[in-house]
Amino acid sequence: MTAATLDEQDLAALRAIDTPTVCNALELVAPSRRAQGFTTRPLVCVFPTLPPMVGYAKTATVRAREPGARAGATLRAHRFAYFEYLAEGPRPCVSVIQDIDSPRPGFGAFWGEVNTTVHKALGCLGTVTNGSVRDLTTSAAGFQLLAGSVGPSHGWIHLVDFGGQVNVAGMVVNPGDLIHADCHGAVVIPHAVARAVPEAAAKLARREAVILTACREPGFTLDKLKQAIGRADEIH
Numbered sequence: 258m259t260a261a262t263l264d265e266q267d268l269a270a271l272r273a274i275d276t277p278t279v280c281n282a283l284e285l286v287a288p289s290r291r292a293q294g295f296t297t298r299p300l301v302c303v304f305p306t307l308p309p310m311v312g313y314a315k316t317a318t319v320r321a322r323e324p325g326a327r328a329g330a331t332l333r334a335h336r337f338a339y340f341e342y343l344a345e346g347p348r349p350c351v352s353v354i355q356d357i358d359s360p361r362p363g364f365g366a367f368w369g370e371v372n373t374t375v376h377k378a379l380g381c382l383g384t385v386t387n388g389s390v391r392d393l394t395t396s397a398a399g400f401q402l403l404a405g406s407v408g409p410s411h412g413w414i415h416l417v418d419f420g421g422q423v424n425v426a427g428m429v430v431n432p433g434d435l436i437h438a439d440c441h442g443a444v445v446i447p448h449a450v451a452r453a454v455p456e457a458a459a460k461l462a463r464r465e466a467v468i469l470t471a472c473r474e475p476g477f478t479l480d481k482l483k484q485a486i487g488r489a490d491e492i493h
Contacts, residue, residue: 262448263347263435263448263451263452267451267452268311268312268349270455271309271311271437271446271451271454271455272308272309272310272311273455274309274437274454274455274458275309275439275441276295276309276437276438276439276441276442276443276444277441278458278461278462279437279444279446279454279458280295280444281458281461282453282454282455282457282458282461283444283446283447283450283454283457285457285460285461286450286453286454286457287447287449287450290447293429294428294429294444294445294447295427295428295442295443295444295445296385296425296426296427296428296442296443296444297426297427297428298387298405298426298427299426299442300385300387300403300404300405300426300442300443301390301402301403301404301405301406301407302401302402302403302439302440302441303390303393303396303401303402303403303404303407304401304402305440307383307399307401307439308439309437309438309439310349310351310382310383310401310436310437310438310439311349311351311382311435311436311437311438312348312349312350312351312381312382312435312436313346313347313348313349313350313351313433313434313435313436314350314351314353314430314431314432314433314434314435314436314445315342315343315346315350315351315352315353315381315419315432316353316354316355316419316420316421316422316423316430316431316432317339317352317353317354317355317416317417317418317419317420317423318354318355318356318357318416318417318418318419318421318423319354319355319356319357319367319388319414319415319416319417320356320357320358320413320414320415320417321356321358321364321365321366321367321388321411321412321413321414321415322358322364322365322412322413323413324413324415325413325415325416325417327415335416336416338419339416339419340375340379342419342420343376343379343380343381344379344380346433347433348380349380349381349382350380350381350382351381351382351383351384351385351436351438352376352381352383352384352385352386353384353385353386353423353425353430353436354367354384354385354386354388354423354425355386355387355388355423355424355425356386356387356388356389356405357417358388362387362388362389362405363387363388363389363404363405363406363408364389364408364412365389365408365410365411365412365413365414366388366389366390366391366392366408366409366410366411366412366414367386367388367389367390367411367414367416368384368386368388368389368390368391368392368396368402368404369390369391369392369395369396369411370392370395370396370397373392373396373397373400373402374396374397374400376397376400377397377399377400381400382400382401383400383401383402383403383438384400384401384402384403384404385403385425385426385428385436385438385443386403386404386405386425387404387405387425387426388404388405388406389404389405389406389407389408390402390404390406390407390408391407391408391409391410391411393407401438403438403442403443405426420432425443426442426443428442428443428444428445429445430445435447435448435451460492460493463492464489464490464492465489467485467488467489467492468482468485468486468489470485471484471485472485
């Protein structure tokens with residue numbers, strides 16, 4: 258399966274599931290992904306009430322501790338090339354940006370009022386970054402920010418490169434990867450199993466419902482829990 262084969266109905270089905278449930282479903286449909294492909298370090302979710310975002314990764318690297326090497330016409334050309342990169346390919350997209358400042362990323366914020374507005378206009382739903390964000394009250398409406406930190410300044414923030422592999426909070430991402438993200442973090446959904454995830458999630462929900470119902474009913478006992486777990490295991 259390629260990224261272009263998912264239609265709006267497929268994407269909507271994935272948006273109806275939270276990211277932890279997607280991770281659980283992937284354990285069924287892509288067992289080899291159980292211990293990889295998701296964020297493993299905490300991220301700040303600026304807008305936790307927004308629905309999950311599901312889109313194709315647009316990757317880049319940034320840094321802010323020192324000025325970039327590009328200037329003048331070269332800087333402008335690089336920036337325009339990045340915008341062209343954002344504008345191409347399937348929609349919607351999710352910006353996945355690795356801040357490569359060392360020893361600690363997030364010295365200056367790439368994301369603020371201007372960049373959220375520009376990226377939203379170019380088809381991005383939001384970002385997953387280990388860098389910092391700012392302008393929280395003036396960011397583009399509906400644009401999700403999952404970030405390593407929140408800070409007041411952009412420092413010498415500049416785009417280093419784009420369109421390559423990045424690692425954000427332990428999640429390795431390649432351009433075009435299908436990203437699912439919400440207030441819990443983010444995960445890469447392999448294209449080959451993307452359509453199978455909602456069905457697997459529904460199966461897990463049915464199994465969990467048997468156990469949850471037993472625990473919440475009056476007269477709960479350990480024996481009833483054991484019986485419920487047995488019934489849940491029989492759901493395939």
